[in-house]
Amino acid sequence: MTGIANDPAVKQCIDDCLQCRTICLAMAMGHCLEQGGAHAEREHLSLMLNCAEMCGTAGHFMLAESTLHAEVCALCAKVCGACAQSCRQLGGMEDCVDACERCAKSCARVAGVDGPPTHGTDRLPTTGVSGGPPRQGAYG
Amino acid sequence: MTGIANDPAVKQCIDDCLQCRTICLAMAMGHCLEQGGAHAEREHLSLMLNCAEMCGTAGHFMLAESTLHAEVCALCAKVCGACAQSCRQLGGMEDCVDACERCAKSCARVAGVDGPPTHGTDRLPTTGVSGGPPRQGAYG
Amino acid sequence: MTGIANDPAVKQCIDDCLQCRTICLAMAMGHCLEQGGAHAEREHLSLMLNCAEMCGTAGHFMLAESTLHAEVCALCAKVCGACAQSCRQLGGMEDCVDACERCAKSCARVAGVDGPPTHGTDRLPTTGVSGGPPRQGAYG
């Protein structure tokens, strides 16, 4: 299609961001509020909704081919990593963990911060954007 | 996945809305601004961006399983119909025409207003959301 | 300012929409999740978040001076009315009730549906969009 950045990594990242946005929003409004308890606690729920928001914004910057998209993607990777970790701790949220990790990895790649990525962040979860078992997904 | 409405038509509509949002945004920011001229005229460009916004909102209502989602989808079908027509008149925007028409049809189905839908749109596809029995709703 | 619709009612409505969006979002994420119980039940919380979304979209259509803004505002008035009613039933959410009612009324005016407007809607609150004393500014 005309008008979308032609870099395959960016295209993949746009898809991953929009998919992650959808899943975070759907699971926050659906699964979490239905489950209640820890799932509906403010910190977790607001993280999920913020993650959806951040993913939407990262997608927007890439779609509009902003020169600042790399920095937005780097931050999006962090937010997704934090959301993945919060979801993993709760359990039963594998779809959201997967979407967040995929998006985090994809954003980190676009941001040029993948590899040993988020070393040096102290209070932010690195698990989402770095290591762990090789994730199979849209870009293997 | 847990937490997403289980109606297949709604699931399809969520996908179509989010896809249409993406394509409208991408083509507005990409193709239209690159082409300039009529493509970058205010009326067309704002329609495309508004269409993206409306599709996002319709998706949000369905993901959150709002009781008002049918009315939001009915309106989204109108906006998508208007955007499809504007894109068709300009030419060279087939991807956007397709995404908007698909989304309009999908939204009309979820809204319960499909039937002969987008016949004879002059500039606003009112047939898409009305047609047949007088629709009660929009402050009728 | 250049570029914003010059109709004072539209300007007011943009303000009311954006204010309502802010308050719904803030109270959903803050007050409701802190209170828990009925405040954090899915139907209420998703209504508040959807209301925030719809208000944002209505503001977007007015800012972009869309020819479809009246229909979007009519729907926004409904959503705000429903949100005001849900908040009123819960109690302790006066700020949100006020913002939603103000926005509903403002949207109804822009949509050309104020007056006795929502008579006949059965399950949607009419207080927000109908009568009462002529409103000056912030419900003075």
Next chain:
Amino acid sequence: MTGIANDPAVKQCIDDCLQCRTICLAMAMGHCLEQGGAHAEREHLSLMLNCAEMCGTAGHFMLAESTLHAEVCALCAKVCGACAQSCRQLGGMEDCVDACERCAKSCARVAGVDGPPTHGTDRLPTTGVSGGPPRQGAYG
């Protein structure tokens, strides 16, 4: 109001973000598309729309009292600074320059990066978030 972060700097920043979002969106869709020419060039217009998006997201993170809001605000300050600079170069966009600079300053304060703030950023405009004549505004 209940549920909104009580820190006055954060409250001010939320206001500034939402105001900046509104003005960027309004001027992009209004003034810029009406003016055409350099105002409607892709790089400028997409920066304005991205700025609106980023401001909305920063507001969202603060409203939801995310622990990540400082990093989001730091990035928002950058984006606003870039937008202010682009608007200043074009001329005739003082409202947008002002809103972006105010928001950039406010975000930098919340992010804890104000003072000589963005020293060391090489390719991003610092004028928006640092010096210049004392701006009169909500927080002087």
